[in-house]
Amino acid sequence: MTRLLPIEEEQPYAPIVTSVEPALRAAAEHAIDWLAEVDQRPVAASRTPPELRRRLDSPLPEYPSDPVSVIDDLVANVEGGLLGCAGGRFYGWVIGGAHPAALAADWLVSAWDQNATLAACSPAEAVIEEIAGRWVIELLGLPDNSSFAFTSGCQLAHVTALAAARRYLLLGCGHDPEREGLGNAPQLHVVTGTHGHHSVDRAVRILGLGSKHLHLVPTTADRLDVPALEALLTELEYAPVAVCLSAGDINTGNFDDFRTVMPLCRLRGNTWVHVDGAFGLWAKVSPRFAHLLDGVEGADSWATDAHKWLNTPFDIGFVAIRHREAHRAAMSIRAPYLTHAANARDQLDWTPEWSRRGRGVPVYAAVKALGRRGIADIVERCSDAAANLVEGIGSLPGTEVLSPAVINQGLVRFRDPTGADHDGFTDRVIAAIQAEGTAWFGGTDWRGMRAMRISVCSWATRSADVRKTVHAVERVLTALLPGTAG
Numbered sequence: 001m002t003r004l005l006p007i008e009e010e011q012p013y014a015p016i017v018t019s020v021e022p023a024l025r026a027a028a029e030h031a032i033d034w035l036a037e038v039d040q041r042p043v044a045a046s047r048t049p050p051e052l053r054r055r056l057d058s059p060l061p062e063y064p065s066d067p068v069s070v071i072d073d074l075v076a077n078v079e080g081g082l083l084g085c086a087g088g089r090f091y092g093w094v095i096g097g098a099h100p101a102a103l104a105a106d107w108l109v110s111a112w113d114q115n116a117t118l119a120a121c122s123p124a125e126a127v128i129e130e131i132a133g134r135w136v137i138e139l140l141g142l143p144d145n146s147s148f149a150f151t152s153g154c155q156l157a158h159v160t161a162l163a164a165a166r167r168y169l170l171l172g173c174g175h176d177p178e179r180e181g182l183g184n185a186p187q188l189h190v191v192t193g194t195h196g197h198h199s200v201d202r203a204v205r206i207l208g209l210g211s212k213h214l215h216l217v218p219t220t221a222d223r224l225d226v227p228a229l230e231a232l233l234t235e236l237e238y239a240p241v242a243v244c245l246s247a248g249d250i251n252t253g254n255f256d257d258f259r260t261v262m263p264l265c266r267l268r269g270n271t272w273v274h275v276d277g278a279f280g281l282w283a284k285v286s287p288r289f290a291h292l293l294d295g296v297e298g299a300d301s302w303a304t305d306a307h308k309w310l311n312t313p314f315d316i317g318f319v320a321i322r323h324r325e326a327h328r329a330a331m332s333i334r335a336p337y338l339t340h341a342a343n344a345r346d347q348l349d350w351t352p353e354w355s356r357r358g359r360g361v362p363v364y365a366a367v368k369a370l371g372r373r374g375i376a377d378i379v380e381r382c383s384d385a386a387a388n389l390v391e392g393i394g395s396l397p398g399t400e401v402l403s404p405a406v407i408n409q410g411l412v413r414f415r416d417p418t419g420a421d422h423d424g425f426t427d428r429v430i431a432a433i434q435a436e437g438t439a440w441f442g443g444t445d446w447r448g449m450r451a452m453r454i455s456v457c458s459w460a461t462r463s464a465d466v467r468k469t470v471h472a473v474e475r476v477l478t479a480l481l482p483g484t485a486g
Ligand SMILES: *Cc1c(COP(=O)(O)O)cnc(C)c1O
Pocket: 094, 152, 153, 154, 155, 156, 197, 199, 248, 249, 250, 276, 277, 278, 279, 305, 317
């Protein structure tokens, strides 16, 4: 008879961990400490990548280490290399803080360690995702029977939506792109504004549509210029076209004119309208701002993020699609080793990923914790904070407001006192604000000028943060402007 060796004797270097508790408690303590202190720390990172590499790098480990010491070392070695995005004074890009309920739910997703790809792999996560998807569709006022997917972000939401559009539009021309490929397909054109997000460009490239077939329409007052769009659509004659509209411009927060553009595209035929509302679609939840999105529900697909304005942790995007069959045909997969549910939604029929974490779970928790009113409050509070930051900073000497906050985004620039180089001076002020550490803003190009973006996207931002920030910017400007320095 064979003697079964205890596994631990066969594998001396992979010791059996007898309890998960110490490592998880250590991580929870570190996480709680980090979040408790984040508002007291400088918002910018204080260590450079080479400095961090020296601390974090080592020869490839040959032998095991105790999980608790791995976690403790990790935390010690990232010191100075993290930004304070989770705090109340991070106004860079459009990066939301994580709401505690969503963050805690995300920890559970990791602990549960389910593969949220099939109901058979995790019935609970499949059901949670069904519910969370329906809730988001209802919150955003999109058609009830839209299909949806939780993706890694808005980028993959675009890819998913435009894959469905490709299917739908080319099938409308008698060509099945899933089967035939694109070689002999009628050319599909994609149209967006010059203000469109670059993730649309990447989606076009990933889907093999060719970036030369991505047409950029000029903007008027930061919205897609409607006569220019009409002229382009006429020029494209009978070609299938996907028009990508913007719900929330990343610089100004502006919205394209959905009410005018939607009927125009409907009349044309063979035209799919996709909406990039990575953060701006959430404005629909606020009674104060919902009118900015009038007509948006007339589109064919909508992409947004939970990790921005819904304040879930990364990485959770969302796509909703009016044409379920096109969505499913573009994404669904069947394999003999998979088990497909008859009484639940298999996520892999709708997502571009195969194995994936339970992205619906933090969304479910965030919506439960906040409710429609709570989400509207975050939208309004962030927008008020953005307006106050633009106004407060804009009234400091040498500062010019370029774009007052429409929802949660605004733009200012700083005028060089010598008059020589406003762009260079604006970049210097931004760098000095980052170095000062109270708050963090990034730069951008806008109408041929350098500008500082003011973007507020976190539940954690309070009016005290706005006041502290305006004072900090004032101090920075005082130090930089000649004659005002003490
Ligand atoms: C952030 C953003 C994207 C990209 O979204 P990810 O979630 O980073 O993939 C696309 N469009 C707009 C308008 C954005 O703000």
